[in-house]
Amino acid sequence: MDSTPPPPVYLVPFARSVVDLLTIWPALQLSFEQSASHQSQAAQDSARSELATELVGAFLDAQPVAEESSGQEASADQPPTPESEEIEDFLLGWVFGTLDVRIEDESEISITRDLLNLWSEWSAMASPADEHAVRSSGQVIQRVERLAAGRRANRSQITAQLVDEGHVSGDEESEEEESMNIDDPSSQPSVARRHPSPTIDEDGFTLVTKSTHRH
Numbered sequence: 001m002d003s004t005p006p007p008p009v010y011l012v013p014f015a016r017s018v019v020d021l022l023t024i025w026p027a028l029q030l031s032f033e034q035s036a037s038h039q040s041q042a043a044q045d046s047a048r049s050e051l052a053t054e055l056v057g058a059f060l061d062a063q064p065v066a067e068e069s070s071g072q073e074a075s076a077d078q079p080p081t082p083e084s085e086e087i088e089d090f091l092l093g094w095v096f097g098t099l100d101v102r103i104e105d106e107s108e109i110s111i112t113r114d115l116l117n118l119w120s121e122w123s124a125m126a127s128p129a130d131e132h133a134v135r136s137s138g139q140v141i142q143r144v145e146r147l148a149a150g151r152r153a154n155r156s157q158i159t160a161q162l163v164d165e166g167h168v169s170g171d172e173e174s175e176e177e178e179s180m181n182i183d184d185p186s187s188q189p190s191v192a193r194r195h196p197s198p199t200i201d202e203d204g205f206t207l208v209t210k211s212t213h214r215h
Helices: 010-024 025-032 041-061 066-070 084-099 107-120 129-137 139-164 170-178
Strands: 101-103 208-210
Touching: 010 107, 010 129, 010 139, 025 041, 025 084, 025 101, 041 084, 084 101, 084 107, 107 129, 107 139, 129 139, 139 208
Parallel strands: none
Antiparallel strands: 101 208
């Protein structure tokens, strides 16, 4: 008999918040811009979704299986999470392995902290009907969502301007918008699940260096 517990009801909202958080991570955006393989917005959005899927998988992997959870005192307020150091190391390794860029500003520390806080806030969602209330009361959820919405609005405005000026075609614009759709992470294929500093909305995350060789 399969002892794998069902995914938590807040998995999809949490996954959307993870994508939002990665969207407003300046060091990740700089890494994309320095990477030779992820210059297009579509490629960046695809990689960001892949990273979000891996992170969500890490949180799912941290949950106890049915037999373990039945013999433990489960805390509804504090569901198990990956270790902070594991998430930080994974983020750095993913950026270097995928983009061949090193992040040196230590912003992965604040990203990790926000990830853990997002999971904690969304874990208060006991049923789908609670989603609006949890979103409204979650401070980190609201901050990340607001900043991500602002960033996407700015990007849409810039894209529209480029289309008007003839620098970008309408097909390219719609392609980029489609790549931002969020699917249920439980239905997405995932590679082996591995396992984000200063405030996330501040400028100054500039210590990103291009690696000249892989290890």
